[in-house]
Amino acid sequence: MELAGLACAQTLAKVYPKATHSRVLVCCGPGNQGGDGLVAARHLAQFGYKPTLYMPKPGNKDIYKRLQIQCNNMLIPSLPSTTNELSQALSVSDVILDAIFGFSFSPPVRAPFDAVLPLLAKSGKPIVSVDIPSGWDVEKGKIPFSVKKVEGEGEVKEEETTFEGLEPDVLVSLTAPKLGARDFKGRHFLGGRFVPKTLEQKHDLNLLEYPGYEQIVELPTNTTQKL
Numbered sequence: 001m002e003l004a005g006l007a008c009a010q011t012l013a014k015v016y017p018k019a020t021h022s023r024v025l026v027c028c029g030p031g032n033q034g035g036d037g038l039v040a041a042r043h044l045a046q047f048g049y050k051p052t053l054y055m056p057k058p059g060n061k062d063i064y065k066r067l068q069i070q071c072n073n074m075l076i077p078s079l080p081s082t083t084n085e086l087s088q089a090l091s092v093s094d095v096i097l098d099a100i101f102g103f104s105f106s107p108p109v110r111a112p113f114d115a116v117l118p119l120l121a122k123s124g125k126p127i128v129s130v131d132i133p134s135g136w137d138v139e140k141g142k143i144p145f146s147v148k149k150v151e152g153e154g155e156v157k158e159e160e161t162t163f164e165g166l167e168p169d170v171l172v173s174l175t176a177p178k179l180g181a182r183d184f185k186g187r188h189f190l191g192g193r194f195v196p197k198t199l200e201q202k203h204d205l206n207l208l209e210y211p212g213y214e215q216i217v218e219l220p221t222n223t224t225q226k227l
């Protein structure tokens, strides 16, 4: 989680310099990816950014609580969970770090995130997503999963399925790009430099080489990187 969060912070800093994008809204989900977001917020603050945390449903694991305490001790502000507060915060943010759902997302989006994702999506602010964009299936990518039934006089008039995931500008895949990321068309980075060569070779991961001491590496556009 520490190296993953650092990779997220370095990716955001590389694409969005603090001179123009210092105000980062770090949106954290309840799982380990939310933990990545808390770690990233801490590193961004160390880099001189002004992160604000938004955790509409904080995780209940001990590690999550300890990461929250670290952010509190660094005086990183945390928003109340209401969507009014989120809308207000979005209006004064420069960039969003999406650390809401990772590979354990299973559709459809449940409350409170069903109100959160659309607000992020229509905010007009650049989004950096962690591991897999929130609302995407880790293997199938952007699949419609929300079925809205329009009913009149007690009968179903029509059904519509909508895709309610995010469309980020930047994605930082952890360890290796996920199958669901093959549809992603923005700037794609690999982070989480913690896979030993032996494991990489054993699982034929075919990962990009990290330059020097970097914790992230950008995938060539339209990469056919073996997922």
Ligand SMILES: NC(=O)C1=CN([C@@H]2O[C@H](COP(=O)(O)OP(=O)(O)OC[C@H]3O[C@@H](n4cnc5c(N)ncnc54)[C@H](O)[C@@H]3O)[C@@H](O)[C@H]2O)[C@H](O)CC1
Pocket (backbone or CB within 6 Å): 001, 004, 029, 030, 031, 032, 033, 034, 035, 036, 100, 101, 102, 103, 104, 105, 106, 107, 108, 109, 110, 111, 113, 130, 131, 132, 174, 175, 192
């Ligand atoms: N790849 C790596 O080496 C590392 C990945 N990390 C990050 O951890 C996540 C996977 O963590 P996990 O806790 O298994 O899953 P999520 O973070 O995706 O948590 C999901 C969270 O959300 C809830 N949930 C699931 N579906 C829904 C839904 N439809 N509506 C509402 N809520 C939902 C679920 O109950 C969970 O609580 C991985 O992607 C990486 O980002 C490690 O941190 C570092 C190494």
